[in-house]
Amino acid sequence: AQSVTQPDIHITVSEGASLELRCNYSYGATPYLFWYVQSPGQGLQLLLKYFSGDTLVQGIKGFEAEFKRSQSSFNLRKPSVHWSDAAEYFCAARGLYGNKLVFGAGTILRVKS
C-alpha cells in the first residue's frame, strides 16, 4: 500500500541550528513528493515539491529537500532555523497517475531560543 512515514513526532532545535526532518515513502514507482507546513490554526502551505530532475529541491523560507531514490527518502533541511519556523511539517506523496495526496503523520518542530 502507498504510504508516507515521518519517523519523528517531535523535534526540538535551537534557534540558528540546522534542521533535518525525515520522510520515507513506499510507492511502486517514484511518486511526486511534497513538503507542507502548518502553523497552529492555519491551513497547509506548500514549502517545496519534487517531480523529477535535480534531486536537491529549493523551496520557500530557506528550506530545501533532497530526494534519494535508493533510500526512498525525501528529507527536508534548513541550515539555520528561525523561531518563526516552529510549526508542524507534513511530507506528502501522490502517485504518477493518481490525484490522491497521501500525508505522513507530521513532525512538530519546536525552536528554543
Add this chain to the structure above:
Amino acid sequence: EAGVVQSPRYKIIEKKQPVAFWCNPISGHNTLYWYLQNLGQGPELLIRYENEEAVDDSQLPKDRFSAERLKGVDSTLKIQPAELGDSAVYLCASSLGWPGTDDTGELFFGEGSRLTVL
C-alpha cells in the same frame, strides 16, 4: 487572488446534531478535495471532485457524511448525525487538475473548519 475559503472556522455542536461546512475553491481550479485531520495526524482524503463529479469517495463514511459540489465550484460537506469521534479539522483544498497536464500537482488548502462534538 483569493485562496481557498472555508466556513465556518469553528463549530461546536452536541452529538446527534447535523453540521455543514462550506468551501469556495480558487477560481479556475477544477479539482476539489475534502480532507479530515485528526489531532496529531496528517490529513486523510475524504472525497475528491473533478468538476461536479465525485471521482474518489472511498474514504467517506456514507452512512452519516455527504458532500456535493453543485456547478463545479463551491462545495459543502455535511455530517448528520454527528458523533463524538467526528471532532476534527475538516480541510478543503483545490488544484488545477491532473498532474502531467498544466497541473503542477500542488494542492492549495483552506484554513480548515474545526469541529467539536460534545
